[in-house]
Amino acid sequence: MNYVILIFSLLLIFLSTACQNHTNIRTAKRIPSEAVKFLSEHDILAISQQACNEMDHRATTPANNHALSKRLNKIAKTLPNNINNSEINYKVYLNTEPNAWSTANGCIRVNSGLIKLLTDNELQAVLAHEQGHIALKHAIKSFRQAPYIEITDKANEIIIMVKQEIAQQYEVEADEYALNLLLKEKIDPIGLVNMLSKMPIHASEYPTSHPSNLHRKNNILDKLKNK
16 A cells, blocks of 8 residues: 655654653654544644744745735735634745645745746635645644654654555645635636646656646546536
């Protein structure tokens, strides 16, 4: 059975409560699913916040009055700003890789490479997709369903194993959530298709957390036909 890897950077103190082992947590290599089950949703949200803070600290971000930040914030205002009682917050990372990601607590981060690659409508689709992951609690489910969580030798980093088919299903679900959200907000949903046509990633035939772009585009177009 294929698994894909999700990597989170965070302070391990959050896991010490869940594992109920304050003395051995820093030397542990693998936390079994039985221990992971002690994590409440509140714990996972706290871990997500810490992961977001750590990534922000490591990243290079432009000022709020920078053109990239202003563009992202302008586009974000066309979409809901609160999901599952968490306020959505956005930042641009100065990184040429065309990528975006979100955490369970409402962080959405978009690389400058992606912002420069896409039109405003396509960026709306990306943000709607990331909101879908948050709304559908995919990160929380990934923690709960992991067969184990492994602590690497790299400081403050853990690896969460997720079944490949589940990770790919989450991407399809986030696409469908985004489609419905864009239609509800009266935003042209074709940005979802156009965005995927431009993305140079997630098209590999090897195991990945994302289905192929072609599969995702066809699924969106099929759903649009029935709207």
